[in-house]
Amino acid sequence: MGRETPKQQQQQQQQVSYTVEQLVAVNPYNPDILPDLENYVNEQVSSQTYSLDANLCLLRLYQFEPERMSTQIVARILVKALMAMPAPDFSLCLFLIPERVQMEEQFKTLIVLSHYLETGRFRQFWDEAAKSRHIVEAVPGFEQAIQTYAIHVLSLTYQKIPRPVLAEAINIEGLSLDKFLEHQAANSGWILEKGHGRGQLIILPRNEFNHPELKKSAADSVPLEHITRIFPILG
Amino acid sequence: MATNYDYEEAPANYDETHRQDLGYDPNFVPDSVKSFVGHLYRHIREKNVYEIHQMYEISFQTLSDRLFKDTPWPSVDAVAHYVDNDQVFCLLYREMWFRHLYARLSPTLKQRIDSWDNYCSLFQVVLHRVVNMQLPNQWLWDMVDEFVYQFQSFCQYRAKMKNKSEQEIALLRQYDQAWNVYGVLNYLQAFVEKSNIMQILEQEKEGLEQFTATDGYDYSGGSNVLKVLGYFSMVGLLRVHCLLGDYQTGLKCLLPIDISQQGVYTSVIGSHITTIYHYGFANLMLRRYVEAIREFNKILLYIYKTKQFHQKSPQYEQILKKNEQMYALLAICLSLCPQVKLVEETVNSQLREKYGEKMARMQRYDDEAFAIYDELFSYACPKFITPSAPSFEEPLVNYNQDAYRLQLKLFLYEVKQQQLLSGVRTFLKVYSTISLGKLANYMEVDEPTLRTILLTYKHKTHAVDSDGKIISNADVDFYIDDMIHVVESKPVKRYGDYFLRQVVKLEGVINDMDRIKLE
Numbered sequence: 001m002g003r004e005t006p007k008q009q010q011q012q013q014q015q016v017s018y019t020v021e022q023l024v025a026v027n028p029y030n031p032d033i034l035p036d037l038e039n040y041v042n043e044q045v046s047s048q049t050y051s052l053d054a055n056l057c058l059l060r061l062y063q064f065e066p067e068r069m070s071t072q073i074v075a076r077i078l079v080k081a082l083m084a085m086p087a088p089d090f091s092l093c094l095f096l097i098p099e100r101v102q103m104e105e106q107f108k109t110l111i112v113l114s115h116y117l118e119t120g121r122f123r124q125f126w127d128e129a130a131k132s133r134h135i136v137e138a139v140p141g142f143e144q145a146i147q148t149y150a151i152h153v154l155s156l157t158y159q160k161i162p163r164p165v166l167a168e169a170i171n172i173e174g175l176s177l178d179k180f181l182e183h184q185a186a187n188s189g190w191i192l193e194k195g196h197g198r199g200q201l202i203i204l205p206r207n208e209f210n211h212p213e214l215k216k217s218a219a220d221s222v223p224l225e226h227i228t229r230i231f232p233i234l235g
Numbered sequence: 236m237a238t239n240y241d242y243e244e245a246p247a248n249y250d251e252t253h254r255q256d257l258g259y260d261p262n263f264v265p266d267s268v269k270s271f272v273g274h275l276y277r278h279i280r281e282k283n284v285y286e287i288h289q290m291y292e293i294s295f296q297t298l299s300d301r302l303f304k305d306t307p308w309p310s311v312d313a314v315a316h317y318v319d320n321d322q323v324f325c326l327l328y329r330e331m332w333f334r335h336l337y338a339r340l341s342p343t344l345k346q347r348i349d350s351w352d353n354y355c356s357l358f359q360v361v362l363h364r365v366v367n368m369q370l371p372n373q374w375l376w377d378m379v380d381e382f383v384y385q386f387q388s389f390c391q392y393r394a395k396m397k398n399k400s401e402q403e404i405a406l407l408r409q410y411d412q413a414w415n416v417y418g419v420l421n422y423l424q425a426f427v428e429k430s431n432i433m434q435i436l437e438q439e440k441e442g443l444e445q446f447t448a449t450d451g452y453d454y455s456g457g458s459n460v461l462k463v464l465g466y467f468s469m470v471g472l473l474r475v476h477c478l479l480g481d482y483q484t485g486l487k488c489l490l491p492i493d494i495s496q497q498g499v500y501t502s503v504i505g506s507h508i509t510t511i512y513h514y515g516f517a518n519l520m521l522r523r524y525v526e527a528i529r530e531f532n533k534i535l536l537y538i539y540k541t542k543q544f545h546q547k548s549p550q551y552e553q554i555l556k557k558n559e560q561m562y563a564l565l566a567i568c569l570s571l572c573p574q575v576k577l578v579e580e581t582v583n584s585q586l587r588e589k590y591g592e593k594m595a596r597m598q599r600y601d602d603e604a605f606a607i608y609d610e611l612f613s614y615a616c617p618k619f620i621t622p623s624a625p626s627f628e629e630p631l632v633n634y635n636q637d638a639y640r641l642q643l644k645l646f647l648y649e650v651k652q653q654q655l656l657s658g659v660r661t662f663l664k665v666y667s668t669i670s671l672g673k674l675a676n677y678m679e680v681d682e683p684t685l686r687t688i689l690l691t692y693k694h695k696t697h698a699v700d701s702d703g704k705i706i707s708n709a710d711v712d713f714y715i716d717d718m719i720h721v722v723e724s725k726p727v728k729r730y731g732d733y734f735l736r737q738v739v740k741l742e743g744v745i746n747d748m749d750r751i752k753l754e
Contacts, residue, residue: 028424029416029417029420029421029424030417031417052483053483053484053487056481056483057484059481060479060481060484063479063622064622064623065623086694086697086699087699087703088521088522088699091520092481092482092483095480095481095520095641096479096480098637099640099641115652118652118691118695119690119691120687120689120690120691120694122687153690154690156693156694156697156705157689157690157714157715158715159714159715161715209693209697209705209707209712209714210714210715212712212722226731226732230735230738230742233738233742
């Protein structure tokens with residue numbers, strides 16, 4: 001039996017995920033798909049993909065048959081949900097997990113981490129995450145996802161941000177931070193202003209949230225789809 | 236914890252013998268009932284929807300009030316004789332029989348199981364046989380609504396294990412398929428699929444199908460039953476998912492129905508209210524407060540204008556109850572997201588009257604505030620359920636409140652996270668620019684803490700909508716360069732939508748008038 005090439009493996013993986021998504025869409029209330037959904041969680045972790053619908057489907061099945069629940073899988077789902085912030089996926093998952101399970105140590109930690117992120121306490125978040133490496137390092141892409149979220153919230157808030165504030169939020173300092181900033185300046189439209197070290201200011205890209213004048217007057221725009229509804233009437 | 240969550244049903248302490256003491260003879264069929272079933276049977280065979288509706292809505296109620304105030308209707312075996320022993324009619328009659336029982340009396344476990352069996356039989360017929368009936372939307376809605384209600388009731392009943400008799404436990408073990416969550420969900424799903432309702436609604440948008448325009452009725456000689464049950468099952472699925480705490484999937488199930496328009500869901504007031512109540516609640520839990528406020532506002536205004544027409548209807552009490560609950564939810568939404576300009580004048584004045592004082596206290600975010608959030612949430616929330624079967628081995632406990640407690644706890648947790656936002660809002664309303672240092676001073680926190688508070692404000696007021704886009708919920712907003720600059724947002728009046736609705740409405744009126752044949 002020959003070894004599959006990576007490309008073949010990837011194609012097979014794509015086939016599997018397609019089938020799982022189909023299952024969730026067409027036959028979600030079916031206890032037999034539980035193992036497929038669990039495998040899919042592991043696949044999301046290893047291939048750095050994400051599917052909220054499939055994970056909610058699994059959490060529901062765990063709700064229907066608590067004896068079959070795997071806390072390890074649930075923990076992975078929650079870490080993935082955390083990585084989806086600012087979407088409220090983490091809360092959506094918690095709504096489906098029984099209280100006594102949420103009292104377990106690893107879940108209490110995850111809830112604390114979520115709390116820090118929800119309330120902009122990035123320094124406390126990174127401190128706590130460092131203490132819980134075993135939980136967060138199990139999921140590749142975690143650090144980058146949280147950094148993306150941090151930058152998202154900062155971009156809603158700041159036109160200009162002092163370097164130390166940014167550094168604390170994304171947990172990068174010194175030379176690494178210099179490199180990071182150069183990369184963002186080259187690719188994402190960041191502008192690095194005067195000063196070195198702590199005095200440096202970073203200008204974030206303009207959007208409608210930190211530059212209100214950019215807000216489109218979406219007030220009275222009516223989507224074309226709605227107008228097509230009255231075409232038969234207009235004749 | 237508020238105790239007004241306790242389920243309204245009285246414990247089912249009595250059994251068959253007790254009921255017979257009340258002088259109930261299941262085999263006695265009064266003349267008026269013979270007449271009732273005879274006529275109803277004939278109207279169904281003749282597909283006379285108007286007459287069916289009159290009998291279903293009015294006659295059934297009148298007879299129930301007069302003859303069956305606190306006893307069940309005659310058994311189906313006794314009336315079968317007067318309707319040619321027609322299988323389908325008997326299933327429909329039994330469905331009404333059980334519904335009456337649940338409403339006026341307390342079902343025993345055996346009766347709950349029998350009702351489940353009846354639904355299975357009835358649904359199998361509709362799903363797998365060609366059913367040549369046209370039934371009123373009210374009746375079809377009531378079937379789905381009652382099905383979900385009995386499921387919810389069963390889960391609540393089953394979770395109270397403490398005082399169960401040996402006999403009850405034996406029955407529960409034996410009939411573990413009855414009201415099984417998989418069964419309930421799969422029936423609703425089966426209706427949606429077999430009826431092809433999603434494709435029908437899609438094709439209707441392109442003018443290739445007629446469904447909404449005929450209120451779901453089939454004017455080409457066919458049956459409306461499967462299609463309309465499929466349609467209402469989407470609302471049923473939304474409701475079940477809310478009971479389970481899965482708001483995301485619930486909303487997904489409702490997606491094919493466009494709630495910005497009239498539709499079959501508005502043809503029955505019970506369906507209209509249930510849809511919007513659960514839609515609003517799900518959006519509240521998803522932190523999409525503006526969306527929830529908009530929909531609650533619309534439905535509350537609608538109820539205000541139309542409730543007088545439903546005073547005699549059997550649904551009147553339910554309408555009033557849901558009305559009050561939605562005011563409570565609206566009060567919660569507006570306390571978390573003070574966009575009062577989204578609320579119509581009439582609704583606002585009603586809201587002030589009912590919850591004005593409580594809203595003021597909620598926005599203070601002290602201990603008292605949390606107690607009020609708790610109280611309103613507990614009053615207005617759905618009756619959450621634990622869907623899994625109990626373990627019969629452990630010491631028998633009551634766990635019927637577990638699901639509710641979890642949802643409440645997580646909700647209050649979210650409220651707590653938003654605690655400091657109220658303070659920020661007050662200052663932002665007063666200043667157009669202010670330095671971080673000064674604001675930190677006024678709020679009595681250090682600058683790093685202020686920064687986290689401001690980030691929280693931004694994060695909490697900018698929700699992620701169903702398409703993954705960021706939308707701002709903020710009534711007052713800001714941005715920071717060297718200072719904090721405050722931005723006042725203007726209220727959005729949607730004239731476009733209003734005109735579209737009126738155009739469609741007028742067309743509907745003209746069509747109705749055209750249909751009237753003058754003699």
